[in-house]
Amino acid sequence: MDFTYNYYNLFSCHYIKFFSDVALKESNLLVAFCILGFIVLIGIIFDIIGTAVISGREEPFHAMAAKKVFGAKEAIKLLRNANIVANFCNDVVGDISGIVSGAALMAIIVKLAFEGPKGSIYTAILGGLLSAITIGGKAIGKNIGIAKSQSIVYTVAVIFAWIEKNTGIKILPDYKNNKRKKRK
Numbered sequence: 001m002d003f004t005y006n007y008y009n010l011f012s013c014h015y016i017k018f019f020s021d022v023a024l025k026e027s028n029l030l031v032a033f034c035i036l037g038f039i040v041l042i043g044i045i046f047d048i049i050g051t052a053v054i055s056g057r058e059e060p061f062h063a064m065a066a067k068k069v070f071g072a073k074e075a076i077k078l079l080r081n082a083n084i085v086a087n088f089c090n091d092v093v094g095d096i097s098g099i100v101s102g103a104a105l106m107a108i109i110v111k112l113a114f115e116g117p118k119g120s121i122y123t124a125i126l127g128g129l130l131s132a133i134t135i136g137g138k139a140i141g142k143n144i145g146i147a148k149s150q151s152i153v154y155t156v157a158v159i160f161a162w163i164e165k166n167t168g169i170k171i172l173p174d175y176k177n178n179k180r181k182k183r184k
Helices: 003-025 029-055 059-066 072-080 082-112 116-147 149-167
Strands: none
Touching (some): 029 149, 059 072
């Protein structure tokens, strides 16, 4: 990994944590729980995308690309860069959402101002619930990612194609297929 990749991860983690801290301090409990749920949902969605890219196949998208279907080339790029995409989605975003959701839960607990022995019990219960929702959501998400990999990859590819078309920003590099290397 190069310096810019690690710097980006560090910067994005602090940026997301700062945003959630500011949003949680200025909100009521219902909004705070909604923000916490949104942070957990982002982690689950990116985990689904990472799993779908790992388990997806290129062949259907080659046929679509031959017919010039919008997003097919980006789907091939996603699948050829599966290691990068899965690392970013599952590890980077997943870890950041886990850390930030834990910090957000602590901000909610401080807002509830639990004190004494009951505070420890409530903290343990809320922490356990957050863990169960996150782990259960990611487990269900992995099953969805595997079962619906082609449609998930295509949906993400269409979003990337739209971004590239409207902004000119290329999100993924063009890699040649490693399977086509010549034998010695």
